[in-house]
Amino acid sequence: xxxxxxxxxxxxxxxxxxxxxxxxxxxxxxxxxxxxxxxxxxxxxxxxxxxxxxxxxxxxxxxxxxxxxxxxxxxxxxxxxxxxxxxxxxxxxxxxxxxxxxxxxxxxxxxxxxxxxxxxxxxxxxxxxxxxxxxxxxxxxxxxxxxxxxxxxxxxxxxxxxxxxxxxxxxxxxxxxxxxxxxxxxxxxxxxxxxxxxxxxxxxxxxxxxxxxxxxxxxxxxxxxxxxxxxxxxxxxxxxxxxxxxxxxxxxxxxxxxxxxxxxxxxxxxxxxxxxxxxxxxxxxxxxxxxxxxxxxxxxxxxxxxxxxxxxxxxxxx
Numbered sequence: 493x494x495x496x497x498x499x500x501x502x503x504x505x506x507x508x509x510x511x512x513x514x515x516x517x518x519x520x521x522x523x524x525x526x527x528x529x530x531x532x533x534x535x536x537x538x539x540x541x542x543x544x545x546x547x548x549x550x551x552x553x554x555x556x557x558x559x560x561x562x563x564x565x566x567x568x569x570x571x572x573x574x575x576x577x578x579x580x581x582x583x584x585x586x587x588x589x590x591x592x593x594x595x596x597x598x599x600x601x602x603x604x605x606x607x608x609x610x611x612x613x614x615x616x617x618x619x620x621x622x623x624x625x626x627x628x629x630x631x632x633x634x635x636x637x638x639x640x641x642x643x644x645x646x647x648x649x650x651x652x653x654x655x656x657x658x659x660x661x662x663x664x665x666x667x668x669x670x671x672x673x674x675x676x677x678x679x680x681x682x683x684x685x686x687x688x689x690x691x692x693x694x695x696x697x698x699x700x701x702x703x704x705x706x707x708x709x710x711x712x713x714x715x716x717x718x719x720x721x722x723x724x725x726x727x728x729x730x731x732x733x734x735x736x737x738x739x740x741x742x743x744x745x746x747x748x749x750x751x752x753x754x755x756x757x758x759x760x761x762x763x764x765x766x767x768x769x770x771x772x773x774x775x776x777x778x779x780x781x782x783x784x785x786x787x788x789x790x791x792x793x794x795x796x797x798x799x800x801x802x803x804x805x806x807x808x809x810x
Contacts, residue, residue: 544571549585551628553635554578561636565628580635584628586695589647592619593703599643605703606652608659616664617703622651622683623696630691638690646690654682668702668712675699 544566546552552566557576566579573579592598593605597619605617624647626634638645658679659667667675680697687694704712 542572542575544573544579545569546571546579546581549583550581551584551626551631552579552581553632555580555635561632563632565631567628580640582626582631582635582640584626584631586623586625587643588621588623589643589651590619590621591648591651592621593617593701594619599648605701606655608656610659610664610667611661612663614664614705614708616659616667617701618655618659618699619701619703620651620655621698621700622647622694623698624687624692624694627691627693634691646687647692650686650690651683654686655679658682664704664708665712665715667699668704668709669716672699672702 544552546566546568548568550568552571554562554564554566554573555578556562556574557578562577566573571579590598591600591604591606593603595602598604605619607615607617609615626642634642658675662671662675666672676697676699679699680694683694683697
């Protein structure tokens, strides 16, 4: 048999199978690959694309028509999945759920604030924002139990329950005043404990606004002003006490300096007296020094001294 005849289809009226032209085992392999691709294309057209792209900050949950939700989630990037498997994408980025009294601010239209009772029985209106995110490895479990509307099914009711429990343990003054951040931290801790088993991480609780009954708000404002005034008076008193203490210290310093100076002068006088005892003429010399520069023409001294001094240097007589 001439191989050239197999490859030469000139003059032949029958169609030639191209795979018959590939010698050896290569033909069956390529034929199989072509059949597989043809089947995949048919399934893609019938059931959807086999290529799935998972974006940044997302995770894909697979659902098989033959086995239900699959536990192995798809990470970011391009994936090939069988045509009978559908993929639902979930965000694993931080998200904020807000309940507010402002009509267009929260997740629901209208007044959606949380009303809660304090330990003394007062009703407070709280505007709350919860920053949370889905744990990527728990996405398939969330998809199976809650679905894509998990925020309304688990986040919202859990937040309302925890907020009311925490508020019931505190007074209105604590929640409205300086301990607001402490109360918010307590809310976050309890929400973390409640939601972590459901596949969520609570990153922050923002206690954005506290609305009190009008009479209570007025009373608290007056108390806060009174506390501020009391703090101011304490500051003024402390300042005055410090100023008085400073003056006492200053007076003590002046007194000590005077005493030291007096002691120095006394010691100097004692030294001078000792020297005068040793040399009596020293006092006469000091006296003459004191008179220098004075407008005195004649000075008379006791006769026992035996001299008359003319300070004008005109004449000295014995």
